[in-house]
Amino acid sequence: MTDPGVVVRDRRGQVSGVARRIPATLVFIGVLLVLGLVSEALWRPLADGPWREWVAYGVPAFEQGRFWTPITGTFFFSQPWFYALIPVGFAGFAYLEFRRGTRVVLTYFWIGQLVAIVVAALFFWLFAMTGWPWAQMQAGALDAGPGSGLMACMVAAIALVPTPWRVRGLFILLAGLLVATLFGGRLADAEHLLAAVAVLVVDRPLRLRKATIREKRLIAFVGILALGAITVLVALVPTNGPFGKTQPLSGSIGDVLFDVVVILLIANGLRRARRLAWLVAILLGLVNLLAAAIVLLLVGAGEQDDVTLVLGGDPSTEIATAILWLLMIAYLIVYRGAFRWRRTAKLGASPRPDADEVRQQLQAHGGGTLSWMTTWDGMRYARTPTGIVAYQVHAGVAVALADPIGPEDGRAQAAADFATMAEEAGLVPCFFSSQESTRAAVPDSWRNLIVADDTIVDLPGLEFVGKRWNSARTAMNRATREEMTFRMSRLVDESWGIKAQLRGISEMWVGDKSLPEMGFTLGTLDQALDPEVRVALAISPNGDVDGFLSWLPVYGADGVVRGWTLDLMRRRDGGFPPVMEYLLGSSALHFRDEGAQFMSLSGAPLAHEYPPDAGPIAVLSDKLAEGLEPVYGFQSLHRFKEKFHPRYETLYLLFRDESDLTRIAAALTRAFLPGATVRQFAGAGLELVRGKS
Structure with a gap:
């Protein structure tokens, strides 16, 4: 248990460290409060006191020779309630000082403050001579406060924010200042707008x-x-x-x-x-x-x-x-x-690829552990100059699955081209379950979330010996004693009776769930009928299928299958208890003997091991995993796969920025559960509640 005294000291140290980096901010606020107290501006308007004529700036002050007022007026507020806005007003000042230092923030502040005051006074003095009522009114007004300098610092601070939030923040700020000037029309509004424009012109962050x-x-x-x-x-x-x-x-x-x-x-x-x-x-x-x-x-x-x-x-x-x-x-x-x-636009160049061409590309150039899923029904394909991207469209989002398909040296450019195509078509682009290579290919401003860890079992030299393999070895020995039979086959070659048993097992498994069978990256028996897909069968002495697995091929660049990816895992109720350990262990040895390099036990959703300082993302992942456990058992599945001591390769969700996440979540929900009804979602919700109670 953490010592509370240590926590308090750590927090004090953090606060002290921040304070040491923003001395100008603290001094400025202190001076404002002290002068506000001395001048009584803290509780009554500056115009009601004797100080206004000596500190307020504007055209009348310059005409009467009070050229010091741009400096003195900076340290007073014209209205008492402005003092309550100090935390908000100095937010940009403090952030800019924290990031770039005291000298920089003071430069922005004083240049912005003085330029805005002088230019505004000159503008209203000149145009008042034309008889413009608004200019005449503001030419007779006085103002006080550090608002223009603070606005200059706010613009400079927003310019430090990563894109695209920088453009959005500056646009909103500038629009607000323009509206305030056009419809509010106060001297201060015009000064604030001028200060912001001055920084935008000099720094050009927008x-x-x-x-x-x-x-x-x-x-x-x-x-x-x-x-x-x-x-x-x-x-x-x-x-x-x-x-x-x-x-x-x-x-x-x-x-x-x-x-x-x-x-x-x-x-x-x-x-x-x-x-x-x-x-x-x-x-x-x-x-x-x-x-x-x-x-x-x-x-x-x-x-x-x-x-x-x-x-x-x-x-x-x-x-x-x-x-x-x-x-x-x-x-x-x-x-x-x-x-x-x-409305008739489609992503990619012509001719339009189809699933057969995608298969040919995978067999010729290879792919990742999820690439064969891109050949399934429901996928669309975008042809780029250097490859093909498989995707689905839901809720205005183009969800690309896994990594681009085609020659390895062109996949990065294909990912970038797909993102551009989707944006030009008015869609939100994202990549789901992509590997590190695709993560490196998208623009630097894109964000990423870890959605799963691909669990890889290396096959060369694999032997189930030693204590660490006790679970798999025990299951296989028991299967031998109980005369279970393992068979690696193709479902398309199996008899009608075997197919019927597998369909019955699957329907019984799906029937136990509140939500229907998931899709997108989770196949069904229809996908298992592909001649390229292998099925591992565990057959009891009386001929019943007690469990089965389906395996998707993973091609290498030489056109040879170098590995297999687990898709379906189904077992019969009341059958051989350790049937899954038996099937996985037997499949591993079978593929090893065939010369395969690895087998993937597929991604483990929401089970990534985050470092201790991972922050909110790790907390969110843990909460989602805990909440969905009663429905889909992701954590239980992850613990089961650990029995085979896999290594992990991270799979990412790649997206432009956080504002896309709501729509992406809706799109992925429809991709994984395209046939789910409102009633089924409600049933899943009740199951989640029961799981927590």
Whole structure:
């Protein structure tokens, strides 16, 4: 048991270590709180005290010669409630200092703060002379606080986040600042936007041209939904932006409803790369731009009262929203290549591969322990210039099984090409039960989860001698005493009676489960009828089949079978008790004598041995294994396979990022249980509950 005192000391050490790496953050917060206490800004607005004229910055301060205010104003907040936001406001500051050091964070902060204050003041001073009401109002306003510098640090901190979250975070932040400026219109809003833009221009972390097709579609999806939300928001709350003030429900409710309904209809189509959705979005944006252009012409002609009467409110929101639509249209046109999906499109080049060609490729170039499963019914095939990828499509996800098929030196490129093809078709690409070679082939930004450990038994020199083989040896000796017979055969060559017995055993096994027989990487007797598949039979003295196994071939690059993969494991109730140990041991010796190099006992799902510091993934895997044990017994199966002392090769789920996992989980559920009904899922849930009680 861990000593609580040791845990407390460790935590104190961790906190102390973090504090030593963010001194500027701690000093800055301390200064803000002390000055807030001294100036009474902690409990009353800065404008109500005597300090405002000497510390607040803005055009009036510069006109009166108070050029020190950009520095002094940084250490005061204009409103007391801003002090409550210090933890949020300094999050980016602290993260940037922790990652890149004190000197870097102070550089970003002060450049962002000073550039935003000075440029904003210059902008409003110049445009106030034109008579622009918004510019005149902000030219007379004063502001205080470190917000612009903190915003610059936030942008720089998000730029350190790995892709694709970097692009998403920057896009959301920039969109929020733009909306705040257009519809809030405060001096501080404009300053924050300028600080963020300054960092984006200098560092250029938001490089959309280098973003993936998927990211470009996701930005369009989020952007169009944001436009819908903004349309509703500005109709319900007052605004005071660059184009004037509005009151709640002052505009045309019909126009708002029309825009929102169309946006809801096309948003998911943009995410799925539907060309029609892209076209409708362009047309909707053009309609909004046309309406705003007409409003501007009428206002310019001095007909604002008539425009207000027609619109039922102030035309300012029409103009502000049009600016957002203009940006959306420009984005959709620039990145139009990301929205070329056609309903008839199929992945890969022609001619389309079929299962027979996949077999020929496996026999000519070899494959992995799961490769023969790609020849089963239900698989689709994508031809790439360097290979073939077998996959299924469920819930908008293209789930590639195992590794690409074809010449070994072209498999990595085939994996990369398949991912691109799937994205261009509007599908979510992923690879299931892939080996390390495919993991190395996908983009560096992809994530991976360990889904199983392939259990490999090396056959050359295998002998069941010594204490470690006691279980297998005991089963085989007992089988000899009880006159059991082992036969390695092909199911297609067996008699009708043997086939009927095997089908009866399988149906009885499936009948004991709440869910139907699984598919995808788990075969059935239909797959065992393949002439290339071997079946191992344990036959009792009276001729009954007490158990059987099916074995899938694993070809080498020389066209010779170099190993076998276990698929079906079935036993008769009330038959020979250690029939599985007997069948596996006898199969191993049989394949060894034939010259095979190994036999795979297949993957052990959710049974990977994680290191102690593996973190949440290991915890999640253990919880899933524990929860599914009453239904499928993965852990029991893993412990059984350990009797044959296999070595382990990791199998991965490869995917783009965590936001895909929900859809991938739904796709894998349908792949493994394509015929499962809601009632069967409910029955499995009850079985899980009973297993935990």
